[in-house]
Amino acid sequence: MEQIKIGMFDSGVGGLSVAREFFRQLPDLPLVYLADSAHVPYGDRSPEELVELGDAIVRRLRHEGAGWIVAACNTSSAVSLPILRKRYPEVPIIGMIEPGARAAVAATRNGRIGLLATQVTVRSGAYVEAIRRIAPEAVVVSQAAPLLVPLVEAGRLHDRETQVVLESYLEPLLNAQVDTVLLGCTHYPFLLPTFRRIVGGDISLVDPAASVIAELRSRLGRESAGSSSNGVSEGWAPPSTNSGAAKLTSLSPDRLRLLTTGDARRLAAAVHLLLGRPAPAVEQVELPVSSPSASRV
Numbered sequence: 001m002e003q004i005k006i007g008m009f010d011s012g013v014g015g016l017s018v019a020r021e022f023f024r025q026l027p028d029l030p031l032v033y034l035a036d037s038a039h040v041p042y043g044d045r046s047p048e049e050l051v052e053l054g055d056a057i058v059r060r061l062r063h064e065g066a067g068w069i070v071a072a073c074n075t076s077s078a079v080s081l082p083i084l085r086k087r088y089p090e091v092p093i094i095g096m097i098e099p100g101a102r103a104a105v106a107a108t109r110n111g112r113i114g115l116l117a118t119q120v121t122v123r124s125g126a127y128v129e130a131i132r133r134i135a136p137e138a139v140v141v142s143q144a145a146p147l148l149v150p151l152v153e154a155g156r157l158h159d160r161e162t163q164v165v166l167e168s169y170l171e172p173l174l175n176a177q178v179d180t181v182l183l184g185c186t187h188y189p190f191l192l193p194t195f196r197r198i199v200g201g202d203i204s205l206v207d208p209a210a211s212v213i214a215e216l217r218s219r220l221g222r223e224s225a226g227s228s229s230n231g232v233s234e235g236w237a238p239p240s241t242n243s244g245a246a247k248l249t250s251l252s253p254d255r256l257r258l259l260t261t262g263d264a265r266r267l268a269a270a271v272h273l274l275l276g277r278p279a280p281a282v283e284q285v286e287l288p289v290s291s292p293s294a295s296r297v
C-alpha cells in the first residue's frame, strides 16, 4: 500500500495531544503537524478569520504532500470545517466534534455531559447538536474556559494558578451533576492530572483524541483490534498498542515533520515537554493571510 501522509493542525501546541494518540494507533504513518502559533488563540476569533486561517493551512499541508488532514482543533472543527470540506472535496478532513460527541455519549451513565471548550466552540453549539443527534435525551452543560489555552501554551501545566482557574471552570459543571466532562479543546488533555485531582474518581473525563484517531484509522481501512467500525473509542483511555509506544522513542524527521507559524524553538521545547520526546527540526513557515497575528499568549 502506498504510504499516505497525514497532515494535522491546531492553533498551537494543543493538537499534540491528538498527535500523541496518532503515534499510538498509527505508528507507521508519517505526520506533518502545523502549529499556527502566530495566531493562537483561535478561541475568540471570528468565523471569517478561522476560515481564512484554515484554508491557508489546508493549502500548506497539501503542499507538504498530506493526503488526509486531521483538524486537531475543536474550534476550527466547530466553525470552519464544513466550509473547508466543501472547498477541498478531494482531501478527507477528520474533525474533533463527531468523534468527541460519540466518546462522551459512550462514557456517560446519567446522560448529563459537561462540555469545557473555547468561547467559539461553546457558542457554535456544534457539540450540543452532535451529542443530541446521537442521544436526543442527553443534557449538555457548557462552560467556556478562555484562560486555559494561554496557560497550556506557556507550559504552566502544574501551577497552582492553573488549578485554581480550572476549579472555577469545573464548579458549575459539577454543580449541574454531570457525570462526564468532555475536554472540548485539544489543549486540555495536557491538564488531565489536574482535572482528575479536582473532579475525583467518579467523573469520566473524555479526551476525544482516541476516538478521532480511531475514526481516521477506520476510514483509512486500517481496522485493527480495539477499534470498532463506527469509530467509538473505549472512553478516553488510549488503546494499548505497545509497538506504537516503542516507536515513539524514535521520532525521526521521516515520521514527524513539524511546522510552525511562530517560534521554531518554542515549538521544539513544547514537543519535548508535552510528548516527552526530543523533537525533530522545526521549520518556521508563513501563511498568506490577512488575519492579525496575536501577541495575546
Ligand code: DGL
Binding pocket: 010, 011, 012, 014, 015, 040, 041, 042, 043, 044, 072, 073, 074, 075, 076, 118, 121, 149, 184, 185, 186, 187
Ligand atoms: N486547541 C484548540 C481547540 O481545540 C484551539 C484553542 C485556541 O487556540 O483557543 O479548540
